[in-house]
Amino acid sequence: MPRHTAYAVLAGLAAVVVLVSTAIFVGVGNSDGNIDAATRNPRSSAAPASAGSWVGTWSTSPAAAEPNTLRGYAGMSIRNVVHTSVGGSQARIQLSNLYSARPLTITHASLALAAAPSNPTATAGTMRRLTFGEQSWVTIPAGQAVTSDPVRLDIPADADLLVTTYAPRASGSVTYHPHARQTSYLARGDRTEDTVGVAYTEQSPYWRYLAAVDVWSTEAQGAVAVLGDSITDGITSTAGANHRWTDFLAERLRTESGAPRYSVLNSGISGNRVLTDGTQVPPNNPSGLSRFRRDVLSRTGVRAVVIELGVNDILRTPHETDPDAIVAGLRRLTEQAHARGLRVIGATLAPFYGHRGYTPQLDAVRQQVNAQIRSGRVFDDVVDFDKALRDPIFPLRLRPSYDSGDHLHPSDDGYRAMARALDPQDLKGGVAAAL
Known part of the structure; x- marks a missing residue:
């Protein structure tokens, strides 16, 4: 085979590898409200090469519009505390705007392990910024839901997670689950990636916006x-x-x-x-x-x-x-x-x-x-x-x-x-x- 022909073949093979790798590892966030759709196409550079699958580790049902929240929680950080049933090496979340008549814009969201049960402080080294379609912000249409891109984080089973969202503007009624039997927290301003929980001075018995957390598991x-x-x-x-x-x-x-x-x-x-x-x-x-x-x-x-x-x-x-x-x-x-x-x-x-x-x-x-x-x-x-x-x-x-x-x-x-x-x-x- 002539040398220039061999180089052309090698270049072509390299291009195929790049295309296949891109198809495997790159994607966008899901906005159709069906978090399971992503199990058919993991959509992030965080997708692992080893065997495993996406599985829900926690969920709740949006139950109603929270009373007296027509302006939402503009200018406040909401830190939901939720508990895993199984662990994994990656995670993604679903946010719901089911009960609002207005779009909800989240400009900053994060995920971390709680340093102690029911505590707003994050375990050192676990804070992860969440993205949606590789953007740090997302607008969720009225009545819809959106799924984040995956992030790498070793998540144990039987552990508390902190899922924090920040919305800078009024967004209409807040979709919530009223009987969480779990204390969550609120803070003034954008405290989404605060690892210390001192700013989270307001406690809440509700889960707001958050509907599900998935993990990438090789065991479940x-x-x-x-x-x-x-x-x-x-x-x-x-x-x-x-x-x-x-x-x-x-x-x-x-x-x-x-x-x-x-x-x-x-x-x-x-x-x-x-x-x-x-x-x-x-x-x-x-x-x-x-x-x-x-x-x-x-x-x-x-x-x-x-x-x-x-x-x-x-x-x-x-x-x-x-x-x-x-x-x-x-x-x-x-x-x-x-x-x-x-x-x-x-x-x-x-x-x-x-x-x-x-x-x-x-x-x-x-x-x-x-x-x-x-x-x-x-x-x-x-x-x-x-x-x-x-x-x-x-x-x-x-x-x-x-x-x-x-x-x-x-x-x-x-x-x-x-x-x-x-x-x-x-x-x-x-x-x-x-x-």
Whole structure:
């Protein structure tokens, strides 16, 4: 081969290598609200060469527009504290502007490990600036969500993360999750990359804007997403302790021999129903049916779904007294999950004796729904929360509700009992052949 021809061949091969490398490593942030879309095309120079996959490590469900926030939090830094279920070597986040009628512009965002549980101070050397399509700022249209580019950071399982955003201008109502059972923080001015938390003098029991965190994991096999109401939201668990039943389940999946190595994604909203939305536009507290795709099916790496819904359809006005209507809604959820190839575990409806709306007639509806769930014709498998919460070893505690009346909710031990009632082996395998 002539020397000039050989040089031309080598140059061509080098160009191919560059193009392939670029296709693998370069991309832009996702703005369609579906964080799972990025699992098909990791879009950053941070994408690793070794085997692994994206999986959700934490999520929450946008529940409503925060009251009295028509101007948003202009000129303030919001530092959300969230807890991982699995670890990884990279991370990315999803921000939601679902409940605003105006675009939200974030000019600075960051991610870091917390130096201590529920603390706004970052662990030394872990602060990372986040970008969106390789830009340090992003504008999220009204009603939409956006996913950041990945950043390299060794993230442990069972650890607190600090996700901080700064918006300089008024942005309309703030999309939030009101019952975080976790203290987050606010600071005046752009304190996004402050590693010391002294500027974060205002505490908050809410999560704002943040909807999900993904990690690049070589160990996790996928995620189990949980659709539920206040029991899944964990509104009577000890604040800051991560003692929701989903947290206890995540612990089991991390430590038990033979358990699937799944992360656990909590999509509980207090007062949530299967069939009926809240009253605002867009609806606050959207029904399980209306939010299932956004809050569950679109989450990253989901392999199985747990559904814990139906009590509030019976208890909240207008009362749904037809058990077949509730079961039909639960079946529709199962069908949607099956269309994605996902296995579905359904929970029996927990007891509500002690609620101010309790009547024997409404409890009879609950028991009829439970009978159909236990029949095996609604879900692929069943976890009996009704039985678990009646266990005398883990008595229920009556506490004030965050929405209406008095609800009978578990103590931390009760939430642990719920997690122990679910057999991790039931999360494995495919969907039932026929329901």
